[in-house]
Amino acid sequence: MNTRRKFIKLSILSSASLFITKQLFAHTAKKYDTVKDNAIVISTWDFGKAANAAAWEVLKNNGKALDAVEAGVKVPEADPDVQSVGLGGRPDRDGRVTLDACIMDEKNNCGSVACLEHIVHAISVARMVMEKTPHIILVGDGALQFALENGFKKENLLTAKSENEWKKWLEKTEYKPVMNIENEHYHPKGDKDNHDTIGMVAMDNNGDFSGACTTSGLSYKMHGRVGDSPIIGAGLFVDNEVGAATATGVGEEVIRIAGAHLIVEFMRNGDEPEVACRKAVERIIQKSPKDLKDVQVGFLAMNKKGEYGAYSLQKGFTYCIRSGKEEKIHDAKSAF
Numbered sequence: 001m002n003t004r005r006k007f008i009k010l011s012i013l014s015s016a017s018l019f020i021t022k023q024l025f026a027h028t029a030k031k032y033d034t035v036k037d038n039a040i041v042i043s044t045w046d047f048g049k050a051a052n053a054a055a056w057e058v059l060k061n062n063g064k065a066l067d068a069v070e071a072g073v074k075v076p077e078a079d080p081d082v083q084s085v086g087l088g089g090r091p092d093r094d095g096r097v098t099l100d101a102c103i104m105d106e107k108n109n110c111g112s113v114a115c116l117e118h119i120v121h122a123i124s125v126a127r128m129v130m131e132k133t134p135h136i137i138l139v140g141d142g143a144l145q146f147a148l149e150n151g152f153k154k155e156n157l158l159t160a161k162s163e164n165e166w167k168k169w170l171e172k173t174e175y176k177p178v179m180n181i182e183n184e185h186y187h188p189k190g191d192k193d194n195h196d197t198i199g200m201v202a203m204d205n206n207g208d209f210s211g212a213c214t215t216s217g218l219s220y221k222m223h224g225r226v227g228d229s230p231i232i233g234a235g236l237f238v239d240n241e242v243g244a245a246t247a248t249g250v251g252e253e254v255i256r257i258a259g260a261h262l263i264v265e266f267m268r269n270g271d272e273p274e275v276a277c278r279k280a281v282e283r284i285i286q287k288s289p290k291d292l293k294d295v296q297v298g299f300l301a302m303n304k305k306g307e308y309g310a311y312s313l314q315k316g317f318t319y320c321i322r323s324g325k326e327e328k329i330h331d332a333k334s335a336f
Protein backbone atom coordinates (compact mmCIF):
# COMPACT_ATOMS: atom_id res chain seq x y z
CA MET A 1 0.00 0.00 0.00
CA ASN A 2 1.53 3.30 -1.01
CA THR A 3 1.70 6.15 1.47
CA ARG A 4 -1.18 8.05 -0.11
CA ARG A 5 -3.48 5.01 0.05
CA LYS A 6 -2.43 4.35 3.65
CA PHE A 7 -3.18 7.95 4.50
CA ILE A 8 -6.65 7.78 2.91
CA LYS A 9 -7.39 4.49 4.65
CA LEU A 10 -6.26 5.90 7.98
CA SER A 11 -8.32 9.02 7.41
CA ILE A 12 -11.40 6.93 6.64
CA LEU A 13 -10.78 4.77 9.69
CA SER A 14 -10.27 7.72 12.00
CA SER A 15 -13.34 9.50 10.59
CA ALA A 16 -15.33 6.34 11.13
CA SER A 17 -14.09 5.95 14.67
CA LEU A 18 -14.74 9.63 15.36
CA PHE A 19 -18.25 9.12 14.04
CA ILE A 20 -18.73 6.04 16.23
CA THR A 21 -17.27 7.83 19.25
CA LYS A 22 -19.55 10.81 18.64
CA GLN A 23 -22.51 8.51 18.32
CA LEU A 24 -21.53 6.77 21.53
CA PHE A 25 -21.18 10.07 23.33
CA ALA A 26 -24.36 11.35 21.76
CA HIS A 27 -26.09 8.25 23.03
CA THR A 28 -24.56 8.63 26.48
CA ALA A 29 -25.39 12.34 26.51
CA LYS A 30 -28.96 11.62 25.51
CA LYS A 31 -29.22 8.98 28.18
CA TYR A 32 -27.72 11.35 30.72
CA ASP A 33 -30.20 14.04 29.65
CA THR A 34 -33.02 11.63 30.20
CA VAL A 35 -31.97 10.65 33.67
CA LYS A 36 -30.78 14.02 34.83
CA ASP A 37 -34.24 14.79 36.12
CA ASN A 38 -35.56 17.41 33.78
CA ALA A 39 -38.94 16.11 34.78
CA ILE A 40 -40.64 17.93 37.62
CA VAL A 41 -44.22 18.50 38.70
CA ILE A 42 -45.70 21.00 41.12
CA SER A 43 -49.27 21.43 42.31
CA THR A 44 -51.38 23.38 44.74
CA TRP A 45 -52.28 22.41 48.33
CA ASP A 46 -51.46 19.31 50.36
CA PHE A 47 -53.65 17.11 48.21
CA GLY A 48 -51.22 17.89 45.40
CA LYS A 49 -48.94 15.22 46.89
CA ALA A 50 -51.13 12.31 45.74
CA ALA A 51 -51.80 14.08 42.44
CA ASN A 52 -48.07 14.60 41.88
CA ALA A 53 -47.43 10.90 42.54
CA ALA A 54 -49.78 9.99 39.68
CA ALA A 55 -48.20 12.61 37.41
CA TRP A 56 -44.75 11.34 38.36
CA GLU A 57 -45.61 7.82 37.17
CA VAL A 58 -46.01 9.33 33.69
CA LEU A 59 -43.02 11.67 33.86
CA LYS A 60 -40.50 9.18 35.21
CA ASN A 61 -41.24 6.90 32.28
CA ASN A 62 -40.44 9.71 29.85
CA GLY A 63 -44.13 10.42 29.32
CA LYS A 64 -45.44 13.75 28.13
CA ALA A 65 -46.18 16.58 30.53
CA LEU A 66 -49.69 16.79 29.06
CA ASP A 67 -50.47 13.19 30.01
CA ALA A 68 -48.85 13.71 33.40
CA VAL A 69 -50.94 16.72 34.41
CA GLU A 70 -54.16 15.08 33.27
CA ALA A 71 -53.36 11.89 35.19
CA GLY A 72 -52.30 13.95 38.20
CA VAL A 73 -55.36 16.14 38.66
CA LYS A 74 -57.70 13.21 38.03
CA VAL A 75 -56.68 11.93 41.48
CA PRO A 76 -58.41 14.64 43.55
CA GLU A 77 -61.21 14.80 40.97
CA ALA A 78 -62.07 11.19 41.77
CA ASP A 79 -61.59 11.52 45.53
CA PRO A 80 -64.92 12.18 47.31
CA ASP A 81 -63.04 13.41 50.37
CA VAL A 82 -61.52 16.31 48.44
CA GLN A 83 -64.49 18.67 48.67
CA SER A 84 -63.26 21.32 46.30
CA VAL A 85 -62.64 19.29 43.15
CA GLY A 86 -64.74 16.85 41.08
CA LEU A 87 -66.71 14.12 42.87
CA GLY A 88 -67.78 15.29 46.33
CA GLY A 89 -67.10 18.94 45.49
CA ARG A 90 -69.14 21.43 47.53
CA PRO A 91 -72.17 22.60 45.57
CA ASP A 92 -73.32 26.06 44.59
CA ARG A 93 -75.97 27.76 46.72
CA ASP A 94 -78.70 25.88 44.81
CA GLY A 95 -77.13 22.54 45.71
CA ARG A 96 -75.63 21.87 42.28
CA VAL A 97 -72.02 20.75 41.89
CA THR A 98 -70.63 22.68 38.92
CA LEU A 99 -67.07 22.13 37.75
CA ASP A 100 -64.53 24.38 36.03
CA ALA A 101 -61.36 23.01 34.42
CA CYS A 102 -58.75 23.79 31.81
CA ILE A 103 -55.63 22.28 30.30
CA MET A 104 -52.83 23.71 28.17
CA ASP A 105 -49.86 22.11 26.40
CA GLU A 106 -46.44 23.10 25.10
CA LYS A 107 -47.82 24.15 21.73
CA ASN A 108 -50.35 26.62 23.13
CA ASN A 109 -53.17 24.17 22.53
CA CYS A 110 -55.78 24.68 25.21
CA GLY A 111 -59.19 23.42 26.22
CA SER A 112 -61.64 24.30 28.93
CA VAL A 113 -65.03 23.55 30.43
CA ALA A 114 -66.99 25.77 32.77
CA CYS A 115 -70.05 25.16 34.92
CA LEU A 116 -70.04 21.50 33.90
CA GLU A 117 -72.31 19.21 35.94
CA HIS A 118 -72.43 15.42 36.46
CA ILE A 119 -69.00 14.49 35.05
CA VAL A 120 -66.25 13.50 37.49
CA HIS A 121 -63.28 14.14 35.23
CA ALA A 122 -63.86 17.68 34.00
CA ILE A 123 -60.17 17.85 33.07
CA SER A 124 -60.55 15.04 30.54
CA VAL A 125 -63.53 16.79 28.99
CA ALA A 126 -61.40 19.96 28.76
CA ARG A 127 -58.68 17.95 27.04
CA MET A 128 -61.21 16.56 24.61
CA VAL A 129 -62.47 20.07 23.84
CA MET A 130 -58.84 20.92 23.07
CA GLU A 131 -58.20 17.87 20.91
CA LYS A 132 -61.52 17.22 19.21
CA THR A 133 -63.13 20.60 18.60
CA PRO A 134 -62.11 23.84 16.89
CA HIS A 135 -63.04 25.65 20.15
CA ILE A 136 -61.38 26.31 23.48
CA ILE A 137 -64.22 26.71 25.97
CA LEU A 138 -67.52 24.82 26.33
CA VAL A 139 -69.88 25.71 29.16
CA GLY A 140 -72.87 24.33 31.05
CA ASP A 141 -75.32 22.14 29.13
CA GLY A 142 -73.22 22.35 25.96
CA ALA A 143 -70.19 21.02 27.81
CA LEU A 144 -72.28 18.23 29.35
CA GLN A 145 -73.79 17.32 25.98
CA PHE A 146 -70.31 17.18 24.44
CA ALA A 147 -69.05 14.98 27.29
CA LEU A 148 -71.97 12.55 27.04
CA GLU A 149 -71.61 12.32 23.26
CA ASN A 150 -67.98 11.40 23.79
CA GLY A 151 -68.56 8.56 26.19
CA PHE A 152 -68.31 10.23 29.61
CA LYS A 153 -70.68 8.82 32.22
CA LYS A 154 -73.30 10.97 33.93
CA GLU A 155 -72.96 10.77 37.70
CA ASN A 156 -74.29 12.40 40.82
CA LEU A 157 -71.35 14.38 42.18
CA LEU A 158 -73.07 15.57 45.37
CA THR A 159 -71.98 13.26 48.18
CA ALA A 160 -73.97 12.95 51.41
CA LYS A 161 -71.18 14.79 53.28
CA SER A 162 -71.21 17.80 50.96
CA GLU A 163 -75.01 17.81 50.82
CA ASN A 164 -75.28 17.83 54.63
CA GLU A 165 -72.77 20.67 54.91
CA TRP A 166 -74.66 22.65 52.26
CA LYS A 167 -77.97 22.13 54.13
CA LYS A 168 -76.33 23.36 57.30
CA TRP A 169 -75.05 26.41 55.40
CA LEU A 170 -78.59 27.03 54.11
CA GLU A 171 -79.87 27.38 57.68
CA LYS A 172 -78.05 30.69 57.91
CA THR A 173 -79.21 31.74 54.42
CA GLU A 174 -76.26 34.05 54.37
CA TYR A 175 -74.66 34.50 50.96
CA LYS A 176 -70.97 34.51 51.44
CA PRO A 177 -68.86 32.16 49.35
CA VAL A 178 -66.37 30.21 51.41
CA MET A 179 -62.72 31.17 51.12
CA ASN A 180 -59.86 28.82 51.62
CA ILE A 181 -58.37 30.48 54.66
CA GLU A 182 -58.87 29.65 58.29
CA ASN A 183 -62.09 31.39 59.13
CA GLU A 184 -64.22 31.31 62.25
CA HIS A 185 -67.41 30.54 60.28
CA TYR A 186 -66.26 27.89 57.87
CA HIS A 187 -62.72 26.74 58.54
CA PRO A 188 -61.84 26.94 62.22
CA LYS A 189 -58.16 27.00 63.04
CA GLY A 190 -56.64 23.59 62.44
CA ASP A 191 -59.33 22.53 59.98
CA LYS A 192 -57.39 20.53 57.47
CA ASP A 193 -60.02 20.93 54.82
CA ASN A 194 -59.29 24.56 54.08
CA HIS A 195 -58.00 24.02 50.59
CA ASP A 196 -59.31 24.47 47.10
CA THR A 197 -58.61 24.06 43.43
CA ILE A 198 -55.85 21.84 42.16
CA GLY A 199 -53.57 23.62 39.73
CA MET A 200 -50.69 21.56 38.37
CA VAL A 201 -47.74 22.42 36.17
CA ALA A 202 -45.23 19.90 34.83
CA MET A 203 -42.08 19.81 32.74
CA ASP A 204 -41.26 16.47 31.13
CA ASN A 205 -37.84 14.98 30.35
CA ASN A 206 -38.03 16.58 26.94
CA GLY A 207 -38.19 19.99 28.65
CA ASP A 208 -41.80 20.55 27.53
CA PHE A 209 -44.44 22.11 29.75
CA SER A 210 -48.13 21.50 30.29
CA GLY A 211 -50.59 22.56 32.96
CA ALA A 212 -54.01 21.62 34.27
CA CYS A 213 -56.41 23.25 36.66
CA THR A 214 -59.69 21.79 37.98
CA THR A 215 -62.16 22.76 40.70
CA SER A 216 -65.72 22.80 41.90
CA GLY A 217 -65.13 26.50 42.47
CA LEU A 218 -66.09 28.65 45.40
CA SER A 219 -68.42 26.74 47.70
CA TYR A 220 -72.00 28.02 47.69
CA LYS A 221 -71.36 30.38 44.81
CA MET A 222 -74.25 31.69 42.69
CA HIS A 223 -75.42 29.13 40.15
CA GLY A 224 -73.66 29.85 36.85
CA ARG A 225 -70.69 31.59 38.48
CA VAL A 226 -67.42 30.76 36.74
CA GLY A 227 -64.08 31.36 38.44
CA ASP A 228 -60.55 31.73 37.16
CA SER A 229 -59.78 28.02 36.96
CA PRO A 230 -61.14 27.39 33.43
CA ILE A 231 -59.89 30.74 32.12
CA ILE A 232 -56.66 30.41 30.17
CA GLY A 233 -54.39 33.23 31.32
CA ALA A 234 -56.12 33.57 34.70
CA GLY A 235 -56.12 30.19 36.49
CA LEU A 236 -53.50 28.67 34.21
CA PHE A 237 -51.02 29.67 31.56
CA VAL A 238 -48.22 27.83 29.77
CA ASP A 239 -45.61 29.28 27.46
CA ASN A 240 -43.13 26.60 26.53
CA GLU A 241 -40.34 29.14 25.98
CA VAL A 242 -40.71 30.52 29.49
CA GLY A 243 -42.58 28.24 31.89
CA ALA A 244 -46.03 28.06 33.41
CA ALA A 245 -48.15 29.31 36.26
CA THR A 246 -51.39 28.39 37.99
CA ALA A 247 -53.65 29.90 40.62
CA THR A 248 -55.94 28.99 43.47
CA GLY A 249 -58.17 31.05 45.70
CA VAL A 250 -60.84 33.60 44.95
CA GLY A 251 -61.06 33.51 41.18
CA GLU A 252 -62.51 36.98 40.79
CA GLU A 253 -59.24 38.46 42.07
CA VAL A 254 -57.18 36.25 39.77
CA ILE A 255 -59.23 37.07 36.66
CA ARG A 256 -59.02 40.80 37.41
CA ILE A 257 -55.26 40.76 36.83
CA ALA A 258 -55.03 37.82 34.36
CA GLY A 259 -52.86 36.23 37.06
CA ALA A 260 -51.21 33.20 35.47
CA HIS A 261 -50.40 35.04 32.25
CA LEU A 262 -49.00 37.97 34.20
CA ILE A 263 -46.67 35.64 36.12
CA VAL A 264 -45.40 34.01 32.93
CA GLU A 265 -44.70 37.47 31.50
CA PHE A 266 -42.82 38.46 34.66
CA MET A 267 -40.73 35.29 34.26
CA ARG A 268 -40.17 36.08 30.57
CA ASN A 269 -38.69 39.37 31.73
CA GLY A 270 -36.28 37.60 34.04
CA ASP A 271 -38.06 37.21 37.37
CA GLU A 272 -37.64 34.00 39.28
CA PRO A 273 -40.90 32.12 39.87
CA GLU A 274 -41.40 33.19 43.49
CA VAL A 275 -40.71 36.83 42.64
CA ALA A 276 -43.12 36.64 39.69
CA CYS A 277 -45.81 35.17 41.96
CA ARG A 278 -45.18 37.84 44.61
CA LYS A 279 -45.48 40.60 42.03
CA ALA A 280 -48.82 39.17 40.89
CA VAL A 281 -50.07 39.16 44.50
CA GLU A 282 -48.89 42.76 44.84
CA ARG A 283 -50.76 43.61 41.64
CA ILE A 284 -53.97 42.28 43.23
CA ILE A 285 -53.32 44.37 46.33
CA GLN A 286 -52.74 47.48 44.18
CA LYS A 287 -55.65 47.00 41.83
CA SER A 288 -58.44 45.25 43.66
CA PRO A 289 -61.41 47.43 44.54
CA LYS A 290 -62.39 44.86 47.19
CA ASP A 291 -61.52 44.48 50.84
CA LEU A 292 -59.00 41.63 50.73
CA LYS A 293 -59.06 40.86 54.45
CA ASP A 294 -60.89 37.53 54.04
CA VAL A 295 -59.66 36.76 50.56
CA GLN A 296 -57.07 34.14 49.73
CA VAL A 297 -55.22 33.83 46.44
CA GLY A 298 -52.23 31.56 45.88
CA PHE A 299 -49.99 31.49 42.83
CA LEU A 300 -47.56 28.76 41.82
CA ALA A 301 -45.07 28.87 38.94
CA MET A 302 -42.14 27.09 37.33
CA ASN A 303 -39.60 28.19 34.73
CA LYS A 304 -37.65 26.36 32.01
CA LYS A 305 -34.76 25.73 34.39
CA GLY A 306 -37.11 23.74 36.60
CA GLU A 307 -37.01 26.47 39.27
CA TYR A 308 -40.32 26.86 41.03
CA GLY A 309 -41.91 29.15 43.56
CA ALA A 310 -45.17 30.36 45.02
CA TYR A 311 -46.70 33.28 46.86
CA SER A 312 -50.09 33.98 48.41
CA LEU A 313 -52.14 36.82 49.78
CA GLN A 314 -52.80 35.20 53.17
CA LYS A 315 -50.84 32.67 55.18
CA GLY A 316 -51.70 29.01 54.78
CA PHE A 317 -51.13 28.30 51.10
CA THR A 318 -49.20 25.08 50.59
CA TYR A 319 -47.94 23.41 47.45
CA CYS A 320 -46.26 20.14 46.54
CA ILE A 321 -43.28 19.32 44.38
CA ARG A 322 -42.14 16.01 42.94
CA SER A 323 -39.03 15.38 40.88
CA GLY A 324 -36.29 12.79 40.65
CA LYS A 325 -34.60 14.54 43.59
CA GLU A 326 -37.39 15.83 45.74
CA GLU A 327 -40.85 15.09 47.07
CA LYS A 328 -42.01 17.78 49.42
CA ILE A 329 -44.84 19.97 50.68
CA HIS A 330 -43.87 23.64 50.94
CA ASP A 331 -45.48 26.57 52.76
CA ALA A 332 -45.72 29.56 50.47
CA LYS A 333 -44.68 32.99 51.68
CA SER A 334 -47.52 35.47 51.89
CA ALA A 335 -48.20 39.18 51.74
CA PHE A 336 -50.34 39.34 54.92
Ligand code: SD4
Nearest residue numbers: 196217218227249250251
Ligand atom coordinates in the same frame (compact mmCIF):
# COMPACT_ATOMS: atom_id res chain seq x y z
C1 SD4 B 1 -62.49 29.66 41.90
N1 SD4 B 1 -60.09 29.60 42.07
O1 SD4 B 1 -63.49 29.11 41.47
C2 SD4 B 1 -61.28 28.81 42.06
C3 SD4 B 1 -61.38 27.89 43.20
C4 SD4 B 1 -61.84 28.44 44.43
O2 SD4 B 1 -61.27 29.49 46.39
O3 SD4 B 1 -62.97 28.33 44.73
N2 SD4 B 1 -60.95 28.96 45.21
O4 SD4 B 1 -62.43 30.84 42.19
